[in-house]
Amino acid sequence: MAAHCIIVESPSKAKTIKKYLGDDYHILATVGHIRDLPKKELGIDTKHNFEPKYVALSGKSEVILNLKKAVKGSEKVYIATDPDREGEAIAWHLAHLLGMNIADVNRVSFHEITKHAVQEALTHPVGINVELVNAQQARRVLDRLVGFELSPLLWKKIKPSLSAGRVQSVAVRLIVDREEEIEAFAVESAFKVTAQFLAEEGNAAETVNAELSKRFKKEDDVRSFLESCIGARFRVDDVDKKQAKKQAPAPFTTSTLQQEAGRKLHFSVTQTMMLAQKLYEAGHITYMRTDSLNLSNLALAMIKTQVSGMFGEEYAHPRKFKTKTKGAQEAHEAIRPTDMSRQEEGENKNLRSLYRLIWKRTMASQMAAADVERTTVRIVNDKNDERLEAKGEVVTFPGFLKVYQSDDETENMLPALKPGDPLRLCEMDATEKYTQPPARYSEPMLVKKMEELGIGRPSTYAPTISTIQNRGYVVKEDRPGEDRDYRQFTLKDGTIVREIKTEKANAVKSKLFPTDIGRVVNRFLINFFDDIVNYNFTARIEEDFDKIAEGQMEWHAMIREFYDPFHARIEEALDKKNETFKGERLLGSDPVTGKNVYVKIGRFGPMVQLGESKTEEKPKFASLLNGQRLDSLTLNEALDLLSFPKVIGEYQGESMVVSFGKFGPYVKHGGKFYSLPKSGDPAALTAEQAIELIETGRDKQRNKTIHDFGKEKIRVLNGRYGPYIAAGGKNFKIPKGTDPQSLTPEQCREIMEKSKKTKAKSKK
DNA sequence: CAGTGAGCGAGCTTCCGCTTGACTT
Numbered sequence: 001m002a003a004h005c006i007i008v009e010s011p012s013k014a015k016t017i018k019k020y021l022g023d024d025y026h027i028l029a030t031v032g033h034i035r036d037l038p039k040k041e042l043g044i045d046t047k048h049n050f051e052p053k054y055v056a057l058s059g060k061s062e063v064i065l066n067l068k069k070a071v072k073g074s075e076k077v078y079i080a081t082d083p084d085r086e087g088e089a090i091a092w093h094l095a096h097l098l099g100m101n102i103a104d105v106n107r108v109s110f111h112e113i114t115k116h117a118v119q120e121a122l123t124h125p126v127g128i129n130v131e132l133v134n135a136q137q138a139r140r141v142l143d144r145l146v147g148f149e150l151s152p153l154l155w156k157k158i159k160p161s162l163s164a165g166r167v168q169s170v171a172v173r174l175i176v177d178r179e180e181e182i183e184a185f186a187v188e189s190a191f192k193v194t195a196q197f198l199a200e201e202g203n204a205a206e207t208v209n210a211e212l213s214k215r216f217k218k219e220d221d222v223r224s225f226l227e228s229c230i231g232a233r234f235r236v237d238d239v240d241k242k243q244a245k246k247q248a249p250a251p252f253t254t255s256t257l258q259q260e261a262g263r264k265l266h267f268s269v270t271q272t273m274m275l276a277q278k279l280y281e282a283g284h285i286t287y288m289r290t291d292s293l294n295l296s297n298l299a300l301a302m303i304k305t306q307v308s309g310m311f312g313e314e315y316a317h318p319r320k321f322k323t324k325t326k327g328a329q330e331a332h333e334a335i336r337p338t339d340m341s342r343q344e345e346g347e348n349k350n351l352r353s354l355y356r357l358i359w360k361r362t363m364a365s366q367m368a369a370a371d372v373e374r375t376t377v378r379i380v381n382d383k384n385d386e387r388l389e390a391k392g393e394v395v396t397f398p399g400f401l402k403v404y405q406s407d408d409e410t411e412n413m414l415p416a417l418k419p420g421d422p423l424r425l426c427e428m429d430a431t432e433k434y435t436q437p438p439a440r441y442s443e444p445m446l447v448k449k450m451e452e453l454g455i456g457r458p459s460t461y462a463p464t465i466s467t468i469q470n471r472g473y474v475v476k477e478d479r480p481g482e483d484r485d486y487r488q489f490t491l492k493d494g495t496i497v498r499e500i501k502t503e504k505a506n507a508v509k510s511k512l513f514p515t516d517i518g519r520v521v522n523r524f525l526i527n528f529f530d531d532i533v534n535y536n537f538t539a540r541i542e543e544d545f546d547k548i549a550e551g552q553m554e555w556h557a558m559i560r561e562f563y564d565p566f567h568a569r570i571e572e573a574l575d576k577k578n579e580t581f582k583g584e585r586l587l588g589s590d591p592v593t594g595k596n597v598y599v600k601i602g603r604f605g606p607m608v609q610l611g612e613s614k615t616e617e618k619p620k621f622a623s624l625l626n627g628q629r630l631d632s633l634t635l636n637e638a639l640d641l642l643s644f645p646k647v648i649g650e651y652q653g654e655s656m657v658v659s660f661g662k663f664g665p666y667v668k669h670g671g672k673f674y675s676l677p678k679s680g681d682p683a684a685l686t687a688e689q690a691i692e693l694i695e696t697g698r699d700k701q702r703n704k705t706i707h708d709f710g711k712e713k714i715r716v717l718n719g720r721y722g723p724y725i726a727a728g729g730k731n732f733k734i735p736k737g738t739d740p741q742s743l744t745p746e747q748c749r750e751i752m753e754k755s756k757k758t759k760a761k762s763k764k
Numbered sequence: 765c766a767g768t769g770a771g772c773g774a775g776c777t778t779c780c781g782c783t784t785g786a787c788t789t
Contacts, residue, residue, distance in 0.1 A: 144778095155777065
């Protein structure tokens with residue numbers, strides 16, 4: 001048994017440190033937090049100084065048992081949880097759980113996981129910083145109070161199972177606010193004028209692309225400008241050259257990795273984090289949940305060697321980056337490869353491309369700035385006073401661009417021109433351009449915004465974005481956009497042509513949209529708890545947490561000051577017993593029955609209602625369809641929805657009924673269900689279309705079964721993912737290269753046996 | 765696998781932040 005024991009948070013980290021220290025140390029991992037407030041109850045005594053009730057986390061009993069055993073058998077125990085607020089708290093909980101005296105704890109901090117840094121840190125242990133622990137307790141208690149008092153209020157006032165919190169509610173607000181900005185945006189258009197010239201250079205002619213510095217609002221102005229250009233003589237007025245530098249990017253943090261992997265590789269934030277976790281566990285990269293831009297000295301030297309070796313000394317530019325992120329805790333290094341000489345790592349395409357991205361960015365961060373020369377040529381003519389500009393950009397020294405380019409880097413060369421040079425006009429276009437509303441958030445852009453506001457942490461960005469989607473506040477969607485006409489004038493060979501063309505406007509891919517529920521919840525929170533969903537709430541309370549950490553504020557007092565007025569407002573809202581907040585709107589009355597028609601949020605989401613609630617006669621209900629909005633639904637649309645289930649005809653002696661189920665609209669015929677295609681309006685479905693649907697559905701059913709071996713109930717079926725074997729309620733994959741048509745019952749049994757064995761193996 | 769929504773009342777839902785698995789059609 002080793003004489004010394006070191007406790008860290010991550011098992012992978014434990015493994016790495018073991019390599020550095022050898023058998024003298026027993027190294028264990030807590031695998032994150034080990035104690036927390038209870039899951040099912042508030043766990044805070046608000047009447048008695050907010051005394052928190054901490055319990056060991058469920059599922060952690062084995063970890064805790066192992067820790068206890070190891071500590072008992074060790075002469076000296078070092079607690080080396082992460083050097084940040086949460087890490088300090090884990091150390092403190094650990095000490096309590098292991099029955100150690102807080103004052104006797106040997107607390108060490110590894111700011112980077114290198115042999116030297118670890119050995120160095122072990123030589124000067126300190127005590128637990130109880131003030132930092134108190135800052136964490138304040139953070140934890142405040143989040144619990146906000147979450148566990150606001151959420152039940154939403155259950156009562158809006159809909160069950162909803163949630164609200166300091167972080168998620170602000171994330172939802174960002175998306176709702178952006179959507180409202182887009183809705184309020186007034187689109188305008190103006191004509192952008194571009195021209196193509198030829199410059200004589202020796203015997204050859206070179207093209208120069210230029211743009212008019214101003215845009216025309218009115219069609220008449222465009223026309224008269226173009227007319228005045230017919231037969232005009234163009235010449236260069238002046239040439240302006242500027243040297244500029246493009247600075248190398250900082251190495252990756254969690255947030256910037258998510259952004260770049262989203263932009264360049266089209267990964268969702270969850271996908272990026274899962275891949276990064278794999279690379280980390282395989283030892284290819286450093287820890288992937290970090291807000292630090294720091295690189296260890298060892299890493300700096302290693303990167304410099306790699307850069308110099310590949311590109312030459314003049315490309316190496318070692319530097320340290322300082323974080324600008326509010327509230328950054330910098331417990332780890334930036335995300336980088338552990339071995340820069342490895343240009344490729346990872347066992348599949350996605351892992352390899354993410355590794356490659358990290359490798360390139362790390363290299364770039366230690367490379368020289370790029371030098372570019374920006375040229376602006378101003379062009380005038382003898383017929384009017386307007387000026388055109390041609391812009392060129394040439395990279396004179398690529399620096400970091402050798403390895404790391406962003407998408408918008410295009411070189412645009414201009415011929416050598418001097419003032420007075422004549423230019424021959426080939427073509428001039430005036431194209432109507434529309435102003436763009438602000439862009440909707442993608443997942444990584446939302447993370448970026450959250451980081452700027454200081455809400456959430458590297459370990460919670462991806463889970464928070466999943467939560468707001470799981471709660472139904474937000475959906476990630478593609479929208480195809482609509483066709484939009486625009487006007488274009490072309491001046492060529494002395495004549496002007498006017499055309500109307502069409503473009504796709506407002507098409508989006510993988511962007512976040514608020515749902516009706518998201519909007520209603522957001523409106524409710526802004527109305528009654530504006531201070532908490534305020535963008536600056538976190539930043540303000542973080543200042544208090546800092547004061548607690550510095551010993552200048554007492555944490556119970558801080559929580560008291562927050563809680564009393566907050567709780568009073570919760571009580572106040574609860575007192576208004578019969579007042580709900582379901583975004584209800586009266587649309588009008590049904591012409592047939594004369595009853596009122598409403599839209600509102602129901603127990604299962606947005607719905608329309610015919611007749612009054614709380615009356616003798618039960619009202620009729622119908623859910624809104626995808627794409628229909630609480631705020632914009634019309635009376636006619638509502639009446640359409642209420643017309644279901646609807647008999648649309650008869651076929652083979654049975655009636656056909658159209659309605660909506662769990663899985664969308666369907667036709668019911670002879671006790672069987674046939675789903676409607678996603679495109680198309682269920683209200684407009686004709687009897688002929690329904691019959692076709694029924695027939696193709698029957699065909700599919702017939703093709704589904706390849707074999708039915710009867711005995712032992714083994715069947716070979718065609719499924720969503722291709723042919724498979726179904727037996728005893730379980731499904732089995734058919735190995736590649738096997739023809740499902742030729743399978744015998746014996747072969748099926750063999751395949752099933754094999755698959756059971758490999759499953760048993762993978763469990764171990 | 766093919767709704768639901770009143771009212772009664774049981775019992776459930778919920779936060780943020782730190783870590784990995786255990787699951788697969």
